[in-house]
Amino acid sequence: MKQRGNRVSTRRGALLLVVALMANVLTASPAVADTNYVVVAGDTLSAIAEEFAITLNDLLDANGLTLESIIYIGQVLTIPGVDLGDYITDYGDVVVEGRGWGHGRGMGQYGSLGYAIDEGWNSGQILDHFYGNTTAETLDPQDIGVRLRAHDGDSTTVYVENAILVVGDQDGNWIELADQAVQITLEGNVDRYSIAVGPDCAGPFTDAGFHIESPIVRVRSAEYVVPATTTTTSTTTSTTTTTTEPPATTTTVAPDPVLTVINTDDAALDVTLQACESSSSATWYRGEMRAARYEGNQRTVNWLPVEQYLRGVVPREMPASWAEEGEGAGIAALEVQSVAARSYSLAENRYTYAKTCDTTACQVYEGRESRGSGWQSSNEDTRSDSAIAATAGLVRMFGDEIARTEFSSSTGGHTITGVFPGVPDDGDDVYNNPVARWSETLTLSDVLAAYSINDLYEAVVVTRDGNGDDGGRVDELELRTRSGQVVTVSGYDFQWQFGMKSKWYNLEYGPPDASVAFPADRYDEYRVTAGYTDEEMVGLQSAADHFETTPEELQLTSVGVLAFLLALGGDELAIEPMEVPPATDGTNMVKSAYFASNGAQGALESVAEPFGLTGAQAQKFATSVIVFLVALAQAG
Numbered sequence: 139m140k141q142r143g144n145r146v147s148t149r150r151g152a153l154l155l156v157v158a159l160m161a162n163v164l165t166a167s168p169a170v171a172d173t174n175y176v177v178v179a180g181d182t183l184s185a186i187a188e189e190f191a192i193t194l195n196d197l198l199d200a201n202g203l204t205l206e207s208i209i210y211i212g213q214v215l216t217i218p219g220v221d222l223g224d225y226i227t228d229y230g231d232v233v234v235e236g237r238g239w240g241h242g243r244g245m246g247q248y249g250s251l252g253y254a255i256d257e258g259w260n261s262g263q264i265l266d267h268f269y270g271n272t273t274a275e276t277l278d279p280q281d282i283g284v285r286l287r288a289h290d291g292d293s294t295t296v297y298v299e300n301a302i303l304v305v306g307d308q309d310g311n312w313i314e315l316a317d318q319a320v321q322i323t324l325e326g327n328v329d330r331y332s333i334a335v336g337p338d339c340a341g342p343f344t345d346a347g348f349h350i351e352s353p354i355v356r357v358r359s360a361e362y363v364v365p366a367t368t369t370t371t372s373t374t375t376s377t378t379t380t381t382t383e384p385p386a387t388t389t390t391v392a393p394d395p396v397l398t399v400i401n402t403d404d405a406a407l408d409v410t411l412q413a414c415e416s417s418s419s420a421t422w423y424r425g426e427m428r429a430a431r432y433e434g435n436q437r438t439v440n441w442l443p444v445e446q447y448l449r450g451v452v453p454r455e456m457p458a459s460w461a462e463e464g465e466g467a468g469i470a471a472l473e474v475q476s477v478a479a480r481s482y483s484l485a486e487n488r489y490t491y492a493k494t495c496d497t498t499a500c501q502v503y504e505g506r507e508s509r510g511s512g513w514q515s516s517n518e519d520t521r522s523d524s525a526i527a528a529t530a531g532l533v534r535m536f537g538d539e540i541a542r543t544e545f546s547s548s549t550g551g552h553t554i555t556g557v558f559p560g561v562p563d564d565g566d567d568v569y570n571n572p573v574a575r576w577s578e579t580l581t582l583s584d585v586l587a588a589y590s591i592n593d594l595y596e597a598v599v600v601t602r603d604g605n606g607d608d609g610g611r612v613d614e615l616e617l618r619t620r621s622g623q624v625v626t627v628s629g630y631d632f633q634w635q636f637g638m639k640s641k642w643y644n645l646e647y648g649p650p651d652a653s654v655a656f657p658a659d660r661y662d663e664y665r666v667t668a669g670y671t672d673e674e675m676v677g678l679q680s681a682a683d684h685f686e687t688t689p690e691e692l693q694l695t696s697v698g699v700l701a702f703l704l705a706l707g708g709d710e711l712a713i714e715p716m717e718v719p720p721a722t723d724g725t726n727m728v729k730s731a732y733f734a735s736n737g738a739q740g741a742l743e744s745v746a747e748p749f750g751l752t753g754a755q756a757q758k759f760a761t762s763v764i765v766f767l768v769a770l771a772q773a774g
Contacts, residue, residue, distance in 0.1 A: 191736030225662035236643035240546025252565025255464025261473035283492035289438035300408035301359035307352035327434035339414035362395035430491035458519035472525035552606030596648030669724035701741035715750025
């Protein structure tokens with residue numbers, strides 16, 4: 139075994155010797171200035187010397203060191219005869235190519251539309267696809283409380299145009315108000331509220347003369363309703379010697395009108411409550427309004443039937459116009475959205491005083507209609523109303539629990555594995571999806587500032603979640619500096635930091651790619667990737683193992699060897715462009731880095747130019763020569 143090891147070491151040493159000779163030939167030029175290098179973790183003197191293609195003795199002499207010297211992280215070494223300042227080290231902007239918009243959990247909205255109009259799936263099929271391991275179930279009607287977050291910390295101010303305004307405690311002990319608007323204000327961190335009344339949202343408001351002590355204060359619109367008239371008939375019988383039966387008497391009682399709260403499910407706007415947002419703006423909400431307390435802070439809540447709540451959610455989360463896509467097949471997507479929105483909201487239990495909220499933190503809910511100075515618009519749509527009605531009460535269940543059916547705009551082609559199994563989303567490529575693929579360009583200065591680093595050598599994705607093409611969404615990436623600092627960043631943090639649409643992306647920053655064309659400018663480094671078939675990869679790996687190196691290093695070394703041999707042949711070699719260059723589109727991609735300072739770039743270009751090859755073709759050609767020679771040697 140020892141003899142075999144010696145033979146392998148000899149082979150590796152011989153190859154490195156050829157490379158060293160090649161480097162000396164190709165880099166022969168007038169003396170250049172020195173450069174500095176900062177020691178990083180894992181560095182050794184011999185490794186640094188090899189990296190910059192200088193001798194160990196030259197490195198020691200330039201720094202006054204000996205073989206026994208100990209170097210430390212952060213130490214600045216002089217690299218003699220290497221001037222990196224002659225080469226471009228700024229690689230431009232950080233380019234990000236991404237897919238989808240949103241978290242990718244559960245249903246994809248564009249995917250739902252694609253499956254509906256391109257594949258002809260119904261809403262049940264789409265729901266089964268995105269929400270694996272769940273079942274469909276229809277629930278009885280129920281109410282839901284929605285926190286209106288824009289009103290947090292403010293008094294609850296409610297106005298009704300053409301009905302009686304009533305307030306009450308949590309048990310519904312109603313008090314009729316004399317005005318059309320009410321302002322309810324929490325008095326400290328106790329369940330006590332002051333009541334003020336006014337003519338409309340603009341006020342002025344005056345004290346109503348009473349308080350309500352209750353965890354919540356309820357507000358409804360009401361009217362006086364006259365109950366049906368009751369008629370009673372009585373007969374008086376007198377008993378004497380002679381029995382007589384006088385005629386029956388009929389009494390009609392006209393009852394007093396009764397104050398009755400109005401069911402606003404489908405009531406006119408003028409009897410529907412408005413939550414005042416300013417003196418001139420408000421939103422109509424079905425159901426009732428509530429004031430509640432949370433740790434001394436006031437909250438405003440809309441309490442209403444779930445099916446009415448969905449009328450203000452579904453068209454805010456998905457365009458109601460999708461119902462008309464695919465000659466009407468798009469209605470299935472709105473039905474999917476209705477079921478997902480219903481299940482998601484009923485699975486929520488965010489607060490003691492409300493089940494959910496009205497923003498993207500929960501689901502977007504904008505009530506029935508809104509108005510401002512000079513404008514008024516509906517927040518509902520008859521097309522989404524139809525989808526809600528068609529799926530009334532329908533939810534998705536995990537066993538006995540309502541599933542929290544999350545959804546996002548565009549999955550990019552695959553959902554993530556979490557609560558629901560990750561699945562392909564072929565529908566995401568529907569014709570009108572503008573975010574199936576996207577691109578962002580980040581300035582280098584913004585990236586440096588965001589992560590407090592002084593320079594950037596390369597940005598590299600190191601781990602992904604495994605769901606979909608290219609390995610799926612980014613779990614972690616590394617920002618690597620020229621001094622050896624590595625900043626590890628989560629895929630989500632990088633997305634959030636720059637406001638990107640999802641964490642499914644590729645990013646490019648680093649030495650340019652010279653596989654197809656060599657850069658016009660001289661960069662300190664560029665990289666070349668060649669593709670190998672499975673059979674070719676076996677030969678490449680065998681040759682790399684023979685020299686105890688990697689396929690990447692063997693590519694680089696092979697180029698150096700061939701360049702050296704071409705340099706020895708000089709002008710006497712009659713070289714013509716290859717008629718059939720090597721194919722570089724194999725599925726096994728091998729990338730090598732070429733530095734300007736050690737002559738590696740010059741070596742590759744000296745191989746590519748006479749044969750009329752690209753960088754990738756020249757790299758593969760040179761490697762194939764070495765692989766062939768190794769195979770011959772092994773066969774012998």
